[in-house]
Amino acid sequence: MTILVTGATGFIGQHVVGQLLATDGVRVLATARTEPPTGKTAWLSRVPFTPFDLSTDWGDTDLFAYFGHPDAVIHLAWQGLPDYQSLAHVETYWLQHYRFLTNLISNGLTDLTVTGTCLEYGLQSGCLSEDLPTQPTTAYGLAKDNLRKALDLFLKNHAVSFKWLRLFYMYGKGQNPKSLLAQVEAAARRHEPVFNMSKGEQLRDYLPMTTVAAYLAKTALQQNVTGSINCCSGQPIAVRTLVERFMQENNYAMTLNLGHYPYPDYEPLAFWGDNRKLQNLLSNHD
Numbered sequence: 190m191t192i193l194v195t196g197a198t199g200f201i202g203q204h205v206v207g208q209l210l211a212t213d214g215v216r217v218l219a220t221a222r223t224e225p226p227t228g229k230t231a232w233l234s235r236v237p238f239t240p241f242d243l244s245t246d247w248g249d250t251d252l253f254a255y256f257g258h259p260d261a262v263i264h265l266a267w268q269g270l271p272d273y274q275s276l277a278h279v280e281t282y283w284l285q286h287y288r289f290l291t292n293l294i295s296n297g298l299t300d301l302t303v304t305g306t307c308l309e310y311g312l313q314s315g316c317l318s319e320d321l322p323t324q325p326t327t328a329y330g331l332a333k334d335n336l337r338k339a340l341d342l343f344l345k346n347h348a349v350s351f352k353w354l355r356l357f358y359m360y361g362k363g364q365n366p367k368s369l370l371a372q373v374e375a376a377a378r379r380h381e382p383v384f385n386m387s388k389g390e391q392l393r394d395y396l397p398m399t400t401v402a403a404y405l406a407k408t409a410l411q412q413n414v415t416g417s418i419n420c421c422s423g424q425p426i427a428v429r430t431l432v433e434r435f436m437q438e439n440n441y442a443m444t445l446n447l448g449h450y451p452y453p454d455y456e457p458l459a460f461w462g463d464n465r466k467l468q469n470l471l472s473n474h475d
Contacts (some may be wrong), residue, residue, distance in 0.1 A: 192409060193218040193259035196266030197238070198225045200363045201304070201356075204402035205263060206232050212406060218259055221266065243285045244268075252289065253296035261300035262293060262410050263313035270329070271365055273455065278332035287339050294347055301340075302409040305355040305392070305417070307462065308455070309334045310361040316464035319355070319417040327455045337417070350412040354405060357462050361398030369428070370435050377441040389429025394421040394461035404467065407474045410461065414470035421462030 192209055197219035198201045210232055217232075220241045226234065237255060243266065253259075266326045268282050269275050289303065308330030309323040325331040337353050344351055360370045369386070376384050396404075403419050429447065436443065452458065 190214055190261065190390070190410070191216040191218060191257070191259045193256050193262045195220050195241075195262065195264045197221050198223075198230060199265060200361075200365060200398065201359070201401065202265045203230065203363055204361070204398050205265065205405050206236060208399075208402040208406040210235065211298060212410070215410070218257055220256065235395075243289050244281075247292075247442075250292075251296045252292045253298050257294075258297065261409055262290075262298060263405060264290060264301065264303045267304075269366055273327040273329040276328050281334065283332035283336045283339075286336055287343075290340060291343050294343070294349055295363050299348065300350045300409070300412065302352040302354060303334050303336070303338055303340070304405070304407070305353050306330055307355055307357045307421070307460070309337075309355060310460070311356070312455075314457040314459050314460050316423075316463050317419070317460055319466055320418055337410065350415055350416050352408050353417045354408055354420045355417060355462070356401065357394040357396065357419070359396055359398050359401050364398070367385075369432065373432055373435060373441065373443075374439070377436070377439070377443060383446050384432075384443045385430065385446045387428070387450045387452055389424040389427060389432065389445070390450045390458065391428045391452060391456070392459035392461060393426040393428055393431070394424070395426060395431060396420070404471070407471060411470065411474045413473050414466065418466050418470065419462035419464055420467060421464050423462060423464035423468075425459065425461035 192215060193204055197206050198221040206217055206219055209215050217236045219236045219238045222242045224238055224240050239458050253429055269277050309325050310317045311324035311326045323334045325334050364371050373384055402419060
């Protein structure tokens with residue numbers, strides 16, 4: 190089975206490609222806007238890489254043929270992050286992704302996995318299940334929601350296995366330096382005595398990136414469970430607890446200055462994912 194991974198050089202993509210390469214019977218094709226420098230990406234010498242910028246005008250090009258007729262696509266690419274409020278997400282980006290993916294489908298793609306976001310749920314609190322209505326309050330969440338709904342309409346006339354994996358919170362090697370645990374690590378390496386953060390009472394749903402990559406690969410390699418799927422632990426954890434555990438595991442001896450920053454206004458205080466659909470997928474796959 191040949192799988193094309195878009196956004197392959199990003200935080201998620203690096204791990205997903207590695208996971209797929211460790212899977213028997215899977216051949217990986219990779220694409221991103223630019224090819225990474227030699228040595229930065231461990232798998233680059235083992236995977237055919239085709240640079241491609243979604244913002245360019247590819248005219249009438251058959252992208253399915255251009256990328257070598259893959260059996261499936263895992264679409265991870267997205268621009269402009271981590272600025273979730275930039276209007277470019279709704280004014281420009283989502284339509285570029287729609288045109289790209291519908292080109293692939295129109296020319297023969299029959300299996301598509303796309304990453305969505307928990308921000309599609311907006312300010313809804315508590316345990317969030319896939320059957321809840323989406324109510325995004327950020328430009329990024331709205332753009333992802335628009336893309337999913339537009340693809341749903343387009344796919345009514347196409348026989349395609351379509352999986353929309355809503356990602357919650359992730360951490361691990363290669364994460365954005367502006368992410369919480371990356372900032373904790375950077376502060377510890379600078380030997381700072383104090384780390385400034387919010388009160389940390391928010392409840393969130395976190396998974397290590399290696400687990401997320403495994404779930405993404407397993408989702409793409411099956412066709413029994415489709416549609417929107419929460420990619421999450423199903424277990425809420427306080428942000429303060431997450432940070433304290435991370436510091437303890439790494440022997441970081443900083444003091445937390447709780448309440449230094451306000452809570453984000455685009456998230457509810459407590460939310461996590463219902464992962465029963467994901468668990469059903471994993472049990473069927475295994």
